Amino acid sequence: MTTSPHNVLVVAAHPDDELLGCGGTIARHAGEGARVDILIVAEGATSRDAERDAGRRDAELASLRQAAQAAAKTLGARPPRMLGFPDNRLDGVALLDIVKAIEAVVADTAPGIVYTHHAGDLNIDHRIVAQATQTACRPLPGAGVRRVYAFETLSSTEWSDPGARPTFAANHFVEITAQLETKLAALRYYTTEMKAFPHPRSADAVRALAALRGSTCGVPAAEAFTVVRQVVS
Numbered sequence: 001m002t003t004s005p006h007n008v009l010v011v012a013a014h015p016d017d018e019l020l021g022c023g024g025t026i027a028r029h030a031g032e033g034a035r036v037d038i039l040i041v042a043e044g045a046t047s048r049d050a051e052r053d054a055g056r057r058d059a060e061l062a063s064l065r066q067a068a069q070a071a072a073k074t075l076g077a078r079p080p081r082m083l084g085f086p087d088n089r090l091d092g093v094a095l096l097d098i099v100k101a102i103e104a105v106v107a108d109t110a111p112g113i114v115y116t117h118h119a120g121d122l123n124i125d126h127r128i129v130a131q132a133t134q135t136a137c138r139p140l141p142g143a144g145v146r147r148v149y150a151f152e153t154l155s156s157t158e159w160s161d162p163g164a165r166p167t168f169a170a171n172h173f174v175e176i177t178a179q180l181e182t183k184l185a186a187l188r189y190y191t192t193e194m195k196a197f198p199h200p201r202s203a204d205a206v207r208a209l210a211a212l213r214g215s216t217c218g219v220p221a222a223e224a225f226t227v228v229r230q231v232v233s
């Protein structure tokens, strides 16, 4: 595929992170006619057991895959690609294997814009996916990725220790006033991941963060990002 500055790739660790982080922005890009691909690196769910047993979580994993498909369709994105690495155990996988898997999708989808996790999140998979994505999108001569943004993920970014890891600093905002209800509708497919308020992965908390980020930049609702790299050439 030919690289287009308008093609978008979202690289998320777990099913639901793509929505929490940038669901409104995905809907906005798609609504503006961009091709939006979603890559989900880990399978989800299996970290709830003492030892990984994907067979035991078969039904739950299938339901997460279905939720990811339905959510992507709601946002106007292409069907998500799911790599199926072990959930919350990415620190047991060689980083190079994750980088190469992401590189293959970058080559195949040819994005100009990439969204991924923040490198200071509490969740280990988020941090590894952030690092692997930055490596996969490094600005070699001729590379098509011109803009890389890190999103915030409720129940991980804000739970990190600011003394131990870099703090999320919002310096790029996307208004999602017209997309917020679509984002919430897509999140409703993730019945096992969403909780009741005051859990941060709740509809009320998602609305509150959108309002806070919006008020920070003078609009009713927004998603916030840290700029990893923007190249103008």
Ligand SMILES: [Zn+2]
Residues within 6 Å of the ligand: 013, 014, 017, 123, 126, 153
């Ligand atoms: Zn996650």
